[in-house]
Amino acid sequence: MSDRVAIIGGGHNGLVAAALLARSGREVVVLEARGDLGGLASTREVIPGHRVDLGHHDLGMFRRSLIDELELVRHGLELIEAPAVASVPAVGDSGAVVLWPEPGRTADGLAAFGSRDAAAWPRFVAELAARAAALEPLLCRPAELADMGRLLIAPELLRFMSAPLEELLGEWFETRALAAGLCGLALPATALGPRANGTGWPLLYHCALGAAERLAPVVRARGGAAGLTGALAASAGASGAVLRTGAVVARILVNERRAGGVQLADGERIEAGAVISTATPAATFLDLIGAPQLEPRFVRRLQAVKYRGTSARLALSLDDLPRFRGLERPALTGRIVLARDPDDIERAADAAKYGRLPERPWMEAALPTALDPPLAPAGRHLLLATAHHLPFHVEGGWASAGPELLDRMLTELEGWAPGVRGRIREHALLLPADYESQYRATGGGLHHGEMNPGQSLWLRPTARAWAGEPLPVEGLWLGGAGCHPGGGLTGLPGRTAAVSLLRG
Numbered sequence: 001m002s003d004r005v006a007i008i009g010g011g012h013n014g015l016v017a018a019a020l021l022a023r024s025g026r027e028v029v030v031l032e033a034r035g036d037l038g039g040l041a042s043t044r045e046v047i048p049g050h051r052v053d054l055g056h057h058d059l060g061m062f063r064r065s066l067i068d069e070l071e072l073v074r075h076g077l078e079l080i081e082a083p084a085v086a087s088v089p090a091v092g093d094s095g096a097v098v099l100w101p102e103p104g105r106t107a108d109g110l111a112a113f114g115s116r117d118a119a120a121w122p123r124f125v126a127e128l129a130a131r132a133a134a135l136e137p138l139l140c141r142p143a144e145l146a147d148m149g150r151l152l153i154a155p156e157l158l159r160f161m162s163a164p165l166e167e168l169l170g171e172w173f174e175t176r177a178l179a180a181g182l183c184g185l186a187l188p189a190t191a192l193g194p195r196a197n198g199t200g201w202p203l204l205y206h207c208a209l210g211a212a213e214r215l216a217p218v219v220r221a222r223g224g225a226a227g228l229t230g231a232l233a234a235s236a237g238a239s240g241a242v243l244r245t246g247a248v249v250a251r252i253l254v255n256e257r258r259a260g261g262v263q264l265a266d267g268e269r270i271e272a273g274a275v276i277s278t279a280t281p282a283a284t285f286l287d288l289i290g291a292p293q294l295e296p297r298f299v300r301r302l303q304a305v306k307y308r309g310t311s312a313r314l315a316l317s318l319d320d321l322p323r324f325r326g327l328e329r330p331a332l333t334g335r336i337v338l339a340r341d342p343d344d345i346e347r348a349a350d351a352a353k354y355g356r357l358p359e360r361p362w363m364e365a366a367l368p369t370a371l372d373p374p375l376a377p378a379g380r381h382l383l384l385a386t387a388h389h390l391p392f393h394v395e396g397g398w399a400s401a402g403p404e405l406l407d408r409m410l411t412e413l414e415g416w417a418p419g420v421r422g423r424i425r426e427h428a429l430l431l432p433a434d435y436e437s438q439y440r441a442t443g444g445g446l447h448h449g450e451m452n453p454g455q456s457l458w459l460r461p462t463a464r465a466w467a468g469e470p471l472p473v474e475g476l477w478l479g480g481a482g483c484h485p486g487g488g489l490t491g492l493p494g495r496t497a498a499v500s501l502l503r504g
């Protein structure tokens with residue numbers, strides 16, 4: 001049997017797996033369909049002269065142990081921590097809310113809304129951090145059945161995982177803009193509104209992997225997400241991994257339920273003793289292996305996985321930083337949540353359920369040039385506005401809905417940052433359907449499967465298959481966001497797959 005490991009996909013998880021395996025002396029080949037590496041964590045010049053992150057660009061959840069083990073700093077990674085975690089600009093009678101990594105500083109600002117929320121804030125962060133600390137170890141190793149017992153005897157943790165986020169927050173806070181800011185941290189790239197059960201889970205996940213006692217600070221790589229994926233590729237390459245782009249895997253070769261390599265779309269066969277797939281679970285099993293080779297029950301469960309692409313990213317080149325109402329420059333460095341209260345998000349989710357665009361899209365905005373000016377040419381700034389809770393299958397199709405969405409996003413932005421429309425020099429817009437057609441994200445799902453409790457831990461991607469455990473095909477591991485522990489720039493699915501493979 002070949003000693004080679006074939007890794008499908010050169011997103012950050014595929015690169016983490018490649019770098020770890022190559023350092024352990026395995027022969028590794030990464031096969032990436034696109035012309036560049038990085039997957040959903042790509043930085044591209046979609047506006048000439050501007051380095052635009054098309055997907056996630058917050059490294060706050062990326063494992064520090066991987067940075068050390070893979071010597072990513074030596075390979076070019078430079079981290080910049082944002083002074084602010086999140087903010088909601090002022091609107092109408094409501095003042096701006098700014099969430100800082102220091103609980104006391106946030107509480108001081110909340111005092112303007114009344115003493116109750118200011119007093120509650122440090123206690124809330126401490127409680128969130130306690131729940132997150134209990135969860136973190138479970139996310140950093142294969143989902144073991146023994147851990148299930150640990151969760152079941154932690155009722156407060158279970159409640160946080162299963163209850164509606166709005167209800168959980170309502171027990172602590174009166175200020176609606178504050179609740180909106182926390183919902184804006186938790187609910188990007190899901191179809192669930194804050195009144196849906198299970199929406200506490202993504203907040204907990206985000207905090208468990210991102211220094212919860214400081215509310216998961218925003219950390220960026222200099223040069224955009226490509227600063228991370230470039231360092232990962234350099235680390236993997238230095239250890240001997242072969243990284244091939246433009247290599248579309250058409251089939252995983254399976255013989256008597258054992259993976260023996262892959263076949264590319266141009267017919268080339270690559271033999272391998274093991275295969276790690278970071279393509280989505282649907283693509284891995286239903287497209288690259290095929291339902292006839294799998295148990296019908298497993299196939300039905302795979303078909304039931306919810307992907308639900310819900311996000312569109314608008315990149316704007318501005319001739320100056322926008323002036324969001326009530327926010328000073330340091331507050332512009334974190335996530336800027338453009339929702340007045342959780343109902344804005346709930347209404348968007350309601351519209352999306354029926355295939356409609358929200359009347360008033362809620363957005364998460366970022367100003368990458370506030371932290372890293374060279375991402376845009378001198379005299380320009382980048383504003384990335386991501387609308388979430390959009391319908392993947394939109395009424396009338398995206399050809400007509402796309403321009404309408406653009407107009408609604410710009411109208412909303414103007415309300416939050418008066419004058420911003422006049423500062424726009426160039427723009428680029430990526431729609432939910434583009435993430436499927438350009439990045440092979442099934443159904444446009446940016447986490448390769450929605451991050452809800454029914455698709456997490458032992459249930460990710462389905463009750464049968466979890467990271468680190470044998471799949472129905474021997475010698476095959478899942479290593480992308482679609483498996484345990486899930487989405488975001490954590491490197492954990494790739495790491496878990498590599499470690500499990502090495503353990504045999």
Ligand SMILES: Cc1cc2nc3c(=O)[nH]c(=O)nc-3n(C[C@H](O)[C@H](O)[C@H](O)COP(=O)(O)OP(=O)(O)OC[C@H]3O[C@@H](n4cnc5c(N)ncnc54)[C@H](O)[C@@H]3O)c2cc1C
Pocket residue numbers: 008009010011012013014031032033034038039040041054055056188189247248249250278279280283311312313386435438439440441446447448479480481482486487488489493
């Ligand atoms: C706009 C946007 C906003 C986001 N916001 C957040 C957020 O707020 N919080 C959060 O946690 N996460 C967020 N994410 C999600 C996060 O970026 C992803 O979960 C993460 O990047 C997934 O990494 P990955 O390596 O598992 O998969 P990917 O980056 O998708 O990499 C998989 C790679 O496999 C390749 N591939 C697939 N099939 C084949 C094939 N047959 N042959 C060869 N190659 C193949 C693909 O081309 C791709 O490059 C966001 C993403 C986007 C796009």
